[in-house]
Amino acid sequence: MEKGKGAKKISGTREWAVAEINCSLGCPHDCRYCYASYDAIRKNRITPAQWTTCRVLENVGGREHQLYDGQVMFPSAHDIVPENLDRCIQILTSLLDAGNRVLIVSKPHLDCILKICSAFDTVKDKILFRFTITARDDAILGFWEPGAPAYKERVSCLEYAAEKGFATSVSVEPMLDTGDVVAMVRELLPYISHSIWLGKMNKISTRVLADSDQMKEEIERITREQDDVTIMHLYQQLDSLEKIRWKESIKEVIGLELAQDSGLDI
Numbered sequence: 001m002e003k004g005k006g007a008k009k010i011s012g013t014r015e016w017a018v019a020e021i022n023c024s025l026g027c028p029h030d031c032r033y034c035y036a037s038y039d040a041i042r043k044n045r046i047t048p049a050q051w052t053t054c055r056v057l058e059n060v061g062g063r064e065h066q067l068y069d070g071q072v073m074f075p076s077a078h079d080i081v082p083e084n085l086d087r088c089i090q091i092l093t094s095l096l097d098a099g100n101r102v103l104i105v106s107k108p109h110l111d112c113i114l115k116i117c118s119a120f121d122t123v124k125d126k127i128l129f130r131f132t133i134t135a136r137d138d139a140i141l142g143f144w145e146p147g148a149p150a151y152k153e154r155v156s157c158l159e160y161a162a163e164k165g166f167a168t169s170v171s172v173e174p175m176l177d178t179g180d181v182v183a184m185v186r187e188l189l190p191y192i193s194h195s196i197w198l199g200k201m202n203k204i205s206t207r208v209l210a211d212s213d214q215m216k217e218e219i220e221r222i223t224r225e226q227d228d229v230t231i232m233h234l235y236q237q238l239d240s241l242e243k244i245r246w247k248e249s250i251k252e253v254i255g256l257e258l259a260q261d262s263g264l265d266i
């Protein structure tokens with residue numbers, strides 16, 4: 001179907017959820033491409049130095065008790081880390097008590113996932129985990145996501161959640177090592193029941209600070225590895241897999257129809 005002139009452009013987290021809930025400001029994962037930190041700093045809510053400390057926001061109650069008319073994403077502007085885990089479990093409890101379907105998105109810490117799986121074992125049918133695994137190479141992860149768990153820990157979380165009977169999915173957005181994506185997808189697929197989303201790094205020139213020679217080289221590498229020819233080749237290799245989903249940034253390159261409604265997660 002051709003995209004109509006007045007059609008809504010559904011992008012970013014709206015491809016996955018009708019609403020996003022957060023309960024913290026700042027994130028020790030400190031990803032260099034982080035939109036949440038870019039946005040919070042731009043709005044003077046926080047300084048770059050403050051961003052790496054997770055501050056729990058106690059005054060965001062109320063909203064989370066609402067029943068939304070579609071999948072709700074938690075969190076979207078920070079991560080679930082040991083520092084805010086108790087508050088995250090409170091928020092998840094409220095969302096689930098209200099009957100919501102919740103998409104839990106995280107670069108996961110095993111301790112946190114063990115506790116979340118234990119706390120919500122009886123309502124697992126309302127939860128979909130989406131673990132962000134952007135590369136297998138820990139040198140690349142350590143550069144771009146310096147405070148986040150290593151590859152092995154993220155995979156352990158995926159294996160554990162799957163073994164406990166939770167629905168599982170993975171987000172490879174942004175792809176930090178495009179040349180290894182096909183092999184990584186094949187390695188992760190046995191633990192994924194729902195989907196694996198692939199997406200480009202968006203708005204690199206505005207959101208990523210080229211503050212060192214290494215950073216400049218990395219930005220050039222990422223830009224090169226997500227050019228249209230490479231993306232098309234990736235699409236040809238993976239599109240036949242049933243669980244593969246393409247984010248808007250890739251759909252636009254391939255010429256696929258964009259989502260017409262938010263929260264469809266397809």
Ligand code: SF4
Pocket residue numbers: 027028029030031033034035036037076077078079107145148
């Ligand atoms: S984990 Fe998410 S919120 Fe935290 S720094 Fe990385 S991109 Fe930002």
